[in-house]
Amino acid sequence: MAGEGRRKLLAVSSGGGHWIEMRRILPAFDGFDLVLASTDPGPDADLGPVAYHVLPNVTRKNAADLPRLVAAVIGLVRRERPDLVVTTGAAPGLVALAAAKILAGSRTVWIDSIAAAEAMSLSGRLARPVADAWLTQWPHLARPGGPEHWGAVL
């Protein structure tokens, strides 16, 4: 690694299935100064001591909570100033990519959920302008110019 310290990587996702997908790619983050953010009240116990931040969850059912999510993400990005941000979705990840791009110039990765088997998810489509790597987990959804298919969590 160049420089005096490890680069900082923020791994952010909604809870539930999105988080389980993120857990499956954690080995890709070895050697980075890792910060996790998700919507569950705390990190999984088996992760041991980790830097973990709780974010409000926002889905189409509670879109009115979006300002609260945006504020929380902006605070997180300002504090952590990540060099890289990786998300497996959904809305919290989208907001994190946008905030990191604008506030920290981070390098960003969007990985659309494996559940999105027939088309990119809505949040995935919205993430396109703020994702340096814009990925689908389904080969048949890859297109010239994006999204790309690099593999899948299963």
Place this chain on the structure above:
Amino acid sequence: MSGQENGAGRPDGGGAAGAAAIFVTVGSLFRFDRLIAAMDGWAAGSDLPVLAQIGTGGMRPSHMDWVERLDRAEFERAVAGSRLVVAHAGVGSVVTAARFGRPVVVLPRRRHLGEHTSDHQMETIGWLRDKPGIWVAEAEDRLADAIDSALAMPAGTLRTLPPVAPDAFIARLRHFLVG
């Protein structure tokens, strides 16, 4: 599980503390009363102990032990200790069942019933249905047959899913991140 509601559906039940032969889960986001009601009805006619994770604000079953939510460790214990998982068609539930080599029956949430914000679980069952150890019930009237089929599978015959993504995907991601 402390600090939240749970219940024992059977007079001789051990409460919601331990694993049960059948573990029912609606996932961590929204309740799914159609699944819980159908499984409550199924449990009424079965001797097998059933534990249901019913979500916040979900209907209370009468014939199953239940808990509103489980943390990651509790959830994995419930799956690992079961013979069969019955779940919404969510990636987290299916992956966790596969991690422990447990058969899983899935019922997809439907958007038009207010069970999710889109019909992506219908997409999910399309690619899940051919996988070993996964049985799809498109609607609740198909659950009993799916459960019978899944229970007929001898215990321990399913391979367990590795805990992390395939090496090639991780390597490709890492190459981009380190680069």
